[in-house]
Amino acid sequence: MLNDNDFITNCNVPGPTKEAIRAIILYKADIKNTDTIVDIGCGTGGLTCEFAQRAKKVIAIDHNPQATNLTSQNLKKFKIKGNIDLKTDDALNALKKIEKIDIGFIGGSGKELNEILNILNEKLNPNGKIIITAILLDTKIEAINKLKKLGYKPQIMEANISNGRVLERGVMMISENPIAIITAKKKGE
Numbered sequence: 001m002l003n004d005n006d007f008i009t010n011c012n013v014p015g016p017t018k019e020a021i022r023a024i025i026l027y028k029a030d031i032k033n034t035d036t037i038v039d040i041g042c043g044t045g046g047l048t049c050e051f052a053q054r055a056k057k058v059i060a061i062d063h064n065p066q067a068t069n070l071t072s073q074n075l076k077k078f079k080i081k082g083n084i085d086l087k088t089d090d091a092l093n094a095l096k097k098i099e100k101i102d103i104g105f106i107g108g109s110g111k112e113l114n115e116i117l118n119i120l121n122e123k124l125n126p127n128g129k130i131i132i133t134a135i136l137l138d139t140k141i142e143a144i145n146k147l148k149k150l151g152y153k154p155q156i157m158e159a160n161i162s163n164g165r166v167l168e169r170g171v172m173m174i175s176e177n178p179i180a181i182i183t184a185k186k187k188g189e
């Protein structure tokens with residue numbers, strides 16, 4: 001696992017997804033070294049860097065050129081090599097050109113979540129999985145409803161993480177934003 005503070009950041013690009021959340025995502029993703037993963041909305045590259053160390057191929061997409069640039073910088077900083085395809089493009093556009101995938105991760109979708117899930121579902125291998133992180137209540141509900149419509153049985157985990165800051169007179173707990181990790185396997189569970 002990479003440390004949050006080691007990532008190069010840019011105030012115009014969100015991320016990296018916090019360490020504890022990346023750990024949950026990696027556990028849920030259960031990546032095999034034969035897997036092709038698409039990271040939709042790669043941001044700072046928090047997940048791209050983790051996926052690239054474990055998967056056969058990672059396709060990282062972001063419509064913000066500063067995000068793909070930052071992801072590229074972080075991959076270099078952590079000396080992560082491998083089969084990584086960085087695409088500066090809208091998620092829908094980029095997904096249309098992609099062949100089959102094993103894991104579809106959505107870290108950002110703007111207003112396109114519904115359509116992104118339609119395409120991901122088409123491109124996903126029969127035993128593939130979809131993982132979505134959502135901060136907005138609206139995104140959580142939209143993701144769950146759409147996955148159900150597509151025939152999946154989504155699992156929803158909401159993480160409320162707090163980290164201790166050691167002060168002279170004791171330890172103060174500082175909370176992170178609650179975030180949902182929504183997981184769905186193509187075959188259902």
Ligand code: SAH
Binds near residue numbers: 048111112
């Ligand atoms: N998981 C990342 C943070 C993701 S932030 C990390 O750990 O670093 C979400 C990102 O999604 C943003 O950079 C935003 O530009 C991108 N995004 C949102 N909607 C998008 C879309 N429709 N197509 C491509 N990228 C999108």
